[in-house]
Each structure stands twice: as structure tokens, then as C-alpha cells.
Amino acid sequence: MNKIRVFVVDDHHMVIEGIRVLLQDDPDIEFSGHASHAASCMSFLEKNSPDIILLDFSLPDKNGAELCAEITQKYPTARVLGLSTFNQQSYIRSMLDHGAMGYVLKNATRQELSLAIKQVYSGNRYLSFEAAKMLREANQSKDHLPALTRREKEVLALISSGKTNPEIAGQLSVSVTTVDTHRKNLLAKFNVRNTAELIKIAAQNGLV
Amino acid sequence: MNKIRVFVVDDHHMVIEGIRVLLQDDPDIEFSGHASHAASCMSFLEKNSPDIILLDFSLPDKNGAELCAEITQKYPTARVLGLSTFNQQSYIRSMLDHGAMGYVLKNATRQELSLAIKQVYSGNRYLSFEAAKMLREANQSKDHLPALTRREKEVLALISSGKTNPEIAGQLSVSVTTVDTHRKNLLAKFNVRNTAELIKIAAQNGLV
DNA sequence: AAAAATATCCTGTTTTCAGGGGAGAAATAT
DNA sequence: ATATTTCTCCCCTGAAAACAGGATATTTTT
Numbered sequence A, B: 001m002n003k004i005r006v007f008v009v010d011d012h013h014m015v016i017e018g019i020r021v022l023l024q025d026d027p028d029i030e031f032s033g034h035a036s037h038a039a040s041c042m043s044f045l046e047k048n049s050p051d052i053i054l055l056d057f058s059l060p061d062k063n064g065a066e067l068c069a070e071i072t073q074k075y076p077t078a079r080v081l082g083l084s085t086f087n088q089q090s091y092i093r094s095m096l097d098h099g100a101m102g103y104v105l106k107n108a109t110r111q112e113l114s115l116a117i118k119q120v121y122s123g124n125r126y127l128s129f130e131a132a133k134m135l136r137e138a139n140q141s142k143d144h145l146p147a148l149t150r151r152e153k154e155v156l157a158l159i160s161s162g163k164t165n166p167e168i169a170g171q172l173s174v175s176v177t178t179v180d181t182h183r184k185n186l187l188a189k190f191n192v193r194n195t196a197e198l199i200k201i202a203a204q205n206g207l208v
Numbered sequence C: 001a002a003a004a005a006t007a008t009c010c011t012g013t014t015t016t017c018a019g020g021g022g023a024g025a026a027a028t029a030t
Numbered sequence D: 001a002t003a004t005t006t007c008t009c010c011c012c013t014g015a016a017a018a019c020a021g022g023a024t025a026t027t028t029t030t
Helices: A013-024 A038-047 A064-074 A089-097 A110-121 A129-143 A150-160 A165-172 A176-190 A195-204 B013-024 B038-047 B064-074 B089-097 B110-121 B129-143 B150-160 B165-172 B176-190 B195-204
Strands: A004-009 A029-035 A052-056 A079-084 A102-105 B004-009 B029-035 B052-056 B079-084 B102-105
Touching: A004 A013, A004 A038, A004 A110, A013 A029, A013 A110, A013 B013, A029 A038, A029 A110, A038 A052, A038 A064, A052 A064, A052 A110, A064 A079, A064 A089, A079 A089, A079 A110, A089 A102, A089 A129, A102 A110, A102 A129, A150 A165, A150 A176, A150 A195, A150 B195, A165 A176, A176 A195, A195 B150, A195 B195, B004 B013, B004 B038, B004 B110, B013 B029, B013 B110, B029 B038, B029 B110, B038 B052, B038 B064, B052 B064, B052 B110, B064 B079, B064 B089, B079 B089, B079 B110, B089 B102, B089 B129, B102 B110, B102 B129, B150 B165, B150 B176, B150 B195, B165 B176, B176 B195
Parallel strands: A004 A029, A004 A052, A052 A079, A079 A102, B004 B029, B004 B052, B052 B079, B079 B102
Antiparallel strands: none
């Protein structure tokens, strides 16, 4: 059996070196290289085909989820294993949605990292305990955040930037009463009484 | 000349191993141990006295700034060098305020890390370029946040919770027109046109 | 004691909110 | 393939709230 070739994409030297060390004693795994940004990752993949790509979410030139989508679309046999520190809950889902087969956190032990790599290599999914927990929590908190239509998001953004209904109507080339309806629907969806509360919740959840 | 003894406190195995590797080739530096939480850090320090403590901000049992304060208070000769990933701007100031002599980011190169350690060991301060930049930006953004009076803060909080002027007036036992003036002053101070924009900025700056 | 900041109040005008209703297009379910 | 729901857009009326501009007392600072 050949060694599992692992390629690491992370812009933190410390993390790359750390992963290299954590994996070096595992006879089934081979560290096949690293990249510190999306561009160099893609050029590496043109000439090499690692089995597993350990991909950090926060990269300087592109976010990890986008890169993950690119990779899995262009190289369907590649398996991506997401990587991040804890306080980035929402990223986990985003990464998985874009084709990652698993997710480990940067506080993973040597054993967990090896296990995750082998699981994903075997075609299974792997989610670290904390990552799975975060997903559940994120789902719960997102459940009571309503789904907005494209138009509603536009209107919400314009409201939050201080535009009045007549101004928004002009900018979107619709009637004022239409904008007013969108605004009312936003209030209803968020279950709030007025604009102030609406914007507070939207802002606190990163929607504006 | 003795080697500079460096002790690392970080709850990410990958980072600890990475730092160990990055430092192992520097003949002036010796990796003297590591801890993954505040408690084990303090117990290590009871028996050992490293020259430099590389201290991550986010620890499981305590935040880095608190630990930093404890360390510098109890062991005045110890020099702390803060450590974090980028997106934690505010932490940098907090760490420095609590006695850290410098700050490096986790994307530091081998050279930068060695330099930072040597600078701090020599009694100088060391701030990585990005850390210094972040400090400036943080200062700037706080500078143009207006100072609010007690009453204005109260009114702002009530507005953001969805209360109307009549309700706020009732709650504060003043007339509606008074509340209205406070609200107008808030709009003027923040230089915004209406409540929506006001709450957005307030929320984005953690005021509500 | 003067100046500045803070808190209070009044009067109109504009904007938002509440409560209705309806129509065509697109996505989903049967 | 058809029915149904969801999405997007449109309209009206009246009440409530927010905004603009101006004014006056009361603290705090200087």
C-alpha cells in the first residue's frame, strides 16, 4: 500500500511545520508539500495529485470555501479536509457545502489528525468532535434567523445604510409601496417591531 | 552566552510543534517546553524560569491577557511575547496593556520569530508589521466614535431594543419630546440620517 | 462668572408601521 | 404535467413614530 500523500494549504508557517511534524512519524502518511495561498495551491495541483488536501479556511487571497469548490470541481478525485481554529463556526458548514469531506480543528492531536486523514482517504467523512458540536450550535442559532429573498436582502442593506423608502424605491426602480411591503416582510420575518430592532439583529448576525 | 530559553503556551498542538521546528535551527534559542493551558503554564513557571514566554491569546481556561498579567506580576523578569492569528485586533492592545513586551502573528516566518524573540530578550519591544498596523487601525476607528452621555447611552440601548419614543419616555419618566431630542443628538453625533444607520454603526461597534 | 455640555420641552413635516388586498413568475410537490 | 406553494412585485388608507428646527433650563467645566 502506498503512503497517503497529504498537501497542506495554510498561510501560517507555524501550522505548516507543526502538521509536518505531527505527520512525520506515521508510516502511512507522506507530507507531499504545502502552499500558503490559493494561487500557489492551484499551481501545485496542476503538476501533482495529492490524496488529501488539508485546507485552512482563512487564506490571504481567497477564502477556503471558494478554493475548496474550485479544487473539487477541477480535481474530483482530490479529497479536501477543512482546517481552522475554533472561533470560526460558520466556516465549517461553508467548507462542507463546497465539497470538503471533513473538518478538523487546529488543536487536533497527532492521533486525531492521522485518523481524520485516513478516514477521508477511505472515502468516509470526518468531523472532529468540536466541529460537529459547532455545527449543531450554528444550526440552532441559524434556525431562528429567517431566510431572506434576494430583494429583501437588497432592501435590508439599503435600509441599514440610511436610505428612506422613497430613495430605495428610486434606486431599485420600483414603487415606494413595494419597498414598504418588503420592509414589512422583513419586520415580520425577524419578528421585530421596528427598524431599530431589525437592524440590530441583522448587524449582530453579520447580515449588514 | 547561554541560549535563550523559550516557553510556548498555546492550545494548538500544530502551532507548538511548528514553533519548535522553526526555532530548532537557531543556535541561540532553546525550546524549553510548552503548555496548552494557563494552569499548566503557571505550574511550569514555579519550577522553571524561561527567558521568553510565547503566549497565545486564546486559551481554553483563561484569556491570554489575564495570564500575561499574572505572569508579569509574579515573575517580573519573565518577558512575554504575545501570539495570535490576524483577526483578533483588539487582543493585541489588551496583551500589551497587561505587560507583554511584543506581539507576533502566527504567520510569522522563521526569521521574524527569531528576531522577535531576540529583540524582546534584549529588552526591546517587538511588534510585527501587521500587528502594528492593526493597532493603528483600531485606534483610528475608536477615535471617530463619539462620546455619549449617560442619558444618550440609555436611550440608544432602548431604541435598539425596539422601544418607541413614547415607551422610552414612559420608562425614563421624561416627556416624549425629550427623548426625541436625545435621539436627534445621537443622530448628529454619529453623523447619520436615521435610526437604521445609527443602530447599524452602534451594533457594529459593540455599543448595543 | 462665563462657557460648554446636558437635559428638558414645543411645533410642523416626513417617514414608517399596521392591516388590508391582489397578480404574475418561479420553484416544489403530487 | 398539473397543482400548489413561494417569491416578487404592486396598490390603498389611516395611525403612529421619527425627523427637522427652534427654544429654555440645569448642570458641569473652565
